[in-house]
Amino acid sequence: MTAIDTLVIGGGITGTVAAIALAKQGARVTVLDAGTNAGSDANAGSLHVQMQSRFMRLYPDQVPNVEASLPFYREAAEEWARLDEQLGGLDLIREGGLMLAESHEQLAFLEAKAARESSKGLSVEILDRSALDAVAPWLGRQIVGAELCKDEGKLNPLIANAKLQALAKQLGVERHTACVRRIEVQTDGIEAITSKGVFRADQSVLAAAWGSGDLVAPFGITIPSKAEPLHMNITEAGAPAIHHLVQHAERSITLKQFGSGQIVIGGGWPAKSRGKVNPPSVQSFSLLGNVALAAKLVPGITGLRIIRTWAGMNTTTDGASVVGRLPQSERIVMAIPGDAGYTLGPLVGRMAAEIAHGQTPTMDIERFSPDRFAA
Structure with missing residues (x-):
């Protein structure tokens, strides 16, 4: 050898x-x-920089470590931009990530979170509904505002x-x-x-x-x-053109659209572990709940068919x-x-x-x- x-x-x-x-x-x-x-x-291609509300809810003891690491996350997104240039294109789009609020209480949570993230050097701002209409008119009418993290993006893994x-x-x-x-x-x-x-x-x-x-x-x-089995879905190609990474202030979801027009829906819904050797299996409540939430947030995708679902292992430490x-x-x-x-x-x-x-x-x-x- x-x-x-x-x-x-x-x-x-x-x-x-x-x-x-x-x-x-x-x-x-x-x-x-x-x-x-x-x-x-098994990854869905999100480039996360802002603190994810799902993680903050599930692992509150680990939030200080994530918050202290935010400049590292921002630099990681820049590293992907360099790779995109070196490798001749990875379907990378960095128009930012939207974390949505459906109530004024959720928007207040995002405002406090954005202040913490801004202090760590992230480019974030709070958008009201009128500002959202200018950048994401495809959102459901119940959305009252969002946090926009300009450092975030998406790519095709x-x-x-x-x-x-x-x-x-x-x-x-x-x-x-x-x-x-x-x-x-x-x-x-x-x-x-x-x-x-x-x-x-x-x-x-x-x-x-x-x-x-x-x-x-x-x-x-x-x-x-630790291995954390999670669920994901992908649709057939369709409109609207979603240029942002989409998340929610309280609900578990990520939603993004590839250059092919297909939409990947995930964001932390659980899958069932089948041990270290076999891939995890899909659970029906995750499939149904995940896509129903996506359709509520982005009504324009309601008619699209889900063409594949799968599950994979995420890793958590501290x-x-x-x-x-x-x-x-x-x-x-x-x-x-x-x-x-x-x-x-x-x-x-x-x-x-x-x-x-x-x-x-x-x-x-x-x-x-x-x-x-x-x-």
């Missing part, structure tokens, strides 16, 4: 970008991916994943479908014991998302990476990314995005590659160090 400088464990968006960045530096890189339940393969994997292959990155059972650190490198044999390398970038915590547990560190060398083993570099992992993935992957290459990261990521879990 070809000698390996860096073994990237996890072939989603984070691991693929890390592999590309290392290969561009001349490193011999191999990616190992289990081939199942990768969040990147099928295009992005395919182009990034093609670039990695072009750069000589080897990719194997193999389930990593454990990692062992030797005096002269690391070994990954997998379903396809043993892979040896000088070091590893661990970008296995929700599976990362189990792999580092034997080293005496507890990273609370509300912040985990990036840096493992304190118990300098040969392992952690690369777990925080909430909204697809948004953060390329930036986290690049930061991890810089660390693995012995460089100082271009952003201050000290607060994302795995050291915080060492106790």
